[in-house]
Amino acid sequence: MSMMTEPVEAQQIMLAAMAGAMVVLFGAVYAFLFAWSKLHKRPVIMLAAYLSYLCLAAATVALAFALHLSGFWLIVVFVMLVGYLLAPHAIWHLCEGTHEPSTPHGTDEITSQPIPLEIKQ
Amino acid sequence: MAHAVDTTFPDTIPRGKLNTRDLNAGQRLAVKYFSVAMLLFIAQILFGLLAGLQYLWPDFLYNKLDFNVNRMVHINAMIIWMLYGFIGSIYWLVEDEAGTELVGAKLGNLAFWVLTAAVTVVVAVFLLVQTGPGEHQSIWLINEGREYIEAPRWADFGIVAVVLVFFYNTAATFMKGRWSGISGVLVLDLIALAGLYLAGMFYSSNISMDQHWWWWVIHLWVEATWEVLVGCIMAWGLIKTLGARRKIVTTWLYIEVALMFGSGILGLGHHYFWIGTPEYWLSIGGFFSALEPIPLVAMVVHAVYDSGVHRFKNSNHPALAWLIAHAFGNFFGAGVWGFMHTLPQINLYTHGTQWTASHGHLAFFGAYATINIAMFYIAIQKWRGGVFMGSGIPHAWRWKWALALLNIGVLGMTMALLISGYEQSFVERALHGSTWAGYFEAQRSDWFVQGMVWRQIFGYVTAAGLVLLVWDLITIGKGETRPAEEPTATTVINSNETLQPSSA
Ligand code: HEM
Ligand code: HEM
Ligand SMILES: [Fe+2]
Numbered sequence: 001m002s003m004m005t006e007p008v009e010a011q012q013i014m015l016a017a018m019a020g021a022m023v024v025l026f027g028a029v030y031a032f033l034f035a036w037s038k039l040h041k042r043p044v045i046m047l048a049a050y051l052s053y054l055c056l057a058a059a060t061v062a063l064a065f066a067l068h069l070s071g072f073w074l075i076v077v078f079v080m081l082v083g084y085l086l087a088p089h090a091i092w093h094l095c096e097g098t099h100e101p102s103t104p105h106g107t108d109e110i111t112s113q114p115i116p117l118e119i120k121q
Numbered sequence: 122m123a124h125a126v127d128t129t130f131p132d133t134i135p136r137g138k139l140n141t142r143d144l145n146a147g148q149r150l151a152v153k154y155f156s157v158a159m160l161l162f163i164a165q166i167l168f169g170l171l172a173g174l175q176y177l178w179p180d181f182l183y184n185k186l187d188f189n190v191n192r193m194v195h196i197n198a199m200i201i202w203m204l205y206g207f208i209g210s211i212y213w214l215v216e217d218e219a220g221t222e223l224v225g226a227k228l229g230n231l232a233f234w235v236l237t238a239a240v241t242v243v244v245a246v247f248l249l250v251q252t253g254p255g256e257h258q259s260i261w262l263i264n265e266g267r268e269y270i271e272a273p274r275w276a277d278f279g280i281v282a283v284v285l286v287f288f289y290n291t292a293a294t295f296m297k298g299r300w301s302g303i304s305g306v307l308v309l310d311l312i313a314l315a316g317l318y319l320a321g322m323f324y325s326s327n328i329s330m331d332q333h334w335w336w337w338v339i340h341l342w343v344e345a346t347w348e349v350l351v352g353c354i355m356a357w358g359l360i361k362t363l364g365a366r367r368k369i370v371t372t373w374l375y376i377e378v379a380l381m382f383g384s385g386i387l388g389l390g391h392h393y394f395w396i397g398t399p400e401y402w403l404s405i406g407g408f409f410s411a412l413e414p415i416p417l418v419a420m421v422v423h424a425v426y427d428s429g430v431h432r433f434k435n436s437n438h439p440a441l442a443w444l445i446a447h448a449f450g451n452f453f454g455a456g457v458w459g460f461m462h463t464l465p466q467i468n469l470y471t472h473g474t475q476w477t478a479s480h481g482h483l484a485f486f487g488a489y490a491t492i493n494i495a496m497f498y499i500a501i502q503k504w505r506g507g508v509f510m511g512s513g514i515p516h517a518w519r520w521k522w523a524l525a526l527l528n529i530g531v532l533g534m535t536m537a538l539l540i541s542g543y544e545q546s547f548v549e550r551a552l553h554g555s556t557w558a559g560y561f562e563a564q565r566s567d568w569f570v571q572g573m574v575w576r577q578i579f580g581y582v583t584a585a586g587l588v589l590l591v592w593d594l595i596t597i598g599k600g601e602t603r604p605a606e607e608p609t610a611t612t613v614i615n616s617n618e619t620l621q622p623s624s625a
Contacts, residue, residue: 010551013470014543020461027418028452035425067466076408076464083415091376091422098372 016066022059023080026052031088038092056084136506137600144504146226147212147294152504153233154209155497159591161202161240162490166584168195173580176573190251193264193271194244199485200269201240206493207350208287211307213500214357215291219298225290232286239279243272260324267335270321277322284315302371306378307353314346329397336392343484344413344455345385351492352377355444358495362440363433364608373423380416388413394465395472403465410463414456424448436608437502437510439520439597443495446528450487458483458535470550475572476542483535486527494590501594502605509603520597523589530583534576541572 033049036042063069064077141149172191175181182191216223223229250263260266261274272280288311295304321338325331356374359365390406435441458480462471471477498520502510545563553559563569 010547013467013546013551016467017461017471017543020464020467021457024414024418024457024460027414028421028456031418031421032425035422036429039425039429067464069466072404073407073464073466076411079408080411080415083412084418087415087419088422091419092426094372094376095423095426098369 012066019059019063026056027084034088136508140506145216147216147223151209151213154205158202158205161198165198173577203489210354210496219294221298224293229290232283236283243276310349332396340389348381362437384412391463414460417452417456434609436606440495440498447491454484454487470546474542474545475538479535479538486531505598507605508598508601519593526586530579533579537572537575541569544568
């Protein structure tokens, strides 16, 4: 298949799979530290967050090498890198948008009726 | 300050024993579904243990209860118990969420018994008619031959009818009562979930076509519609167990749906690499499924935000523990283990090996067994009259050890299967180029066999955890007289300034 170029060398299977696991794991660590740093206003932790992102990027590069990715597959790698980088920012933004403390209770619902899960006197 | 008085736990109800009378109609139906779900969960594990033993002793029960039968019952029981759990969960929350009584409770009850009778007959036939030719008649009466959803076609029609009743019950109840963000997403998702099942009834003698449609059910269930369904249950569960605010939870649900469907639907392509479907699926499947873990990662941000901004007081410790297990299990099982083998360059080697089984076990348990168990705990709390289930309940070791053993057991099996799977990919695929001889060479290799032994050992750990879980669900809250605590969330800014109590 032209899209796939040469198959992975046997020895590389484990390396590739582990690199793949590391991509997602560092993605979670990055997301965690990113949110933690914002929440507690600790810029130092943000540094650690971006360090995890760098590890993620390194794991992605390792994956690309192990699998001899080229052409279209490098686009996949690129989109992944951008996606992992921006998703936590986007979600944080949305969290802040939806958590406005000034929102009065009772208007939470899309219907006009009050909901029993909310205020009951 | 508006203080919450949760109507779920009124003071007049006698506590400490089972109080079916005081459950609402939906919940009475739910506990039936939950009970059968637990029975089928037990069956799943028993047949899993038998199938696992047959890897170690190939002669074990040979010609009496063959591997293919044990495996089939193992995974079909899993799908059915999880569906029972989901249906039960929705019946459990529907009246509460709609603010009105269940519509068509009698019909729903009838449907429950019809479904349960059908499941019993299907399993009995699986066990009684184990061998024979596969022909049109056997598709109708014995076995449809599609992994995970092997029920014969007569049962399919029964299932469709029952699902229609269930759908009528829920949609009509929301229509009579009120709609919310959660119920809107839920009902749309149920339409998709039930509609997809029809794709699994499509028959073609062309194996590529057959597999093509079959994956619509399996993949679009577990990686799209089931994820959204548990998202709805989770949203409701967070409001119930933590007192999380509805608006936040609902907004999050919309985002989750968009992200999950965005990557999950075309991620379907990762099953179309080698089954005779066109080559463009290599790119589509690789691209979209590579993005599938991103929503799972993004959820971490939301979890941190919420746990930091709100001080939660939780009223049901076992349920919360299982909800947390769900969050981790979903992330690792689907996200990490899924991505490991989703690019075609790797999948070429791992496809259909024990590597796949490693992912299958962790993902199904981590994402779906966990959240169902959480719902069982939410249900038993109320069924016992709304008893206290916070810290320091008597015999708390039972639920804690059940949680620990089940999770350690499944994780252990996952690691053992990963080792076997790696060895298999290496020997069978890489060294011997997927030949028949290579297959046997791999099955005999030391690492593979060791992995199978450890899978069995951790299988027993899992089974021990299940025994404890059953015991705990039967006994927890018995004789407890303290009422349940109210779940509350307090909004805090910068962890010290209390802004506003959010009444749950
Ligand atoms: C909770 C969600 C998920 C569950 C329950 C689940 C479960 C499973 C199961 C049981 C199989 C084996 C199917 C068979 O019998 O052949 C499978 C296959 C597969 N899964 Fe998942 N999965 C989930 C999410 C994911 C995600 C998010 C990805 C990718 C990022 C993924 C990637 C794959 C791939 C590539 C295969 C095919 C393996 C092969 O070629 O043999 N899964 N999944
Ligand atoms: C006592 C514990 C268990 C044992 C010994 C066990 C054993 C097995 C065995 C032997 C197979 C057949 C694998 C093959 O065809 O080579 C299997 C398949 C499967 N089991 Fe289990 N199992 C156990 C628990 C579970 C649990 C708790 C879950 C999920 C909730 C689960 C989900 C699955 C799935 C999804 C498959 C199909 C995987 C695939 O084809 O890739 N099992 N199991
Ligand atoms: Fe899939």
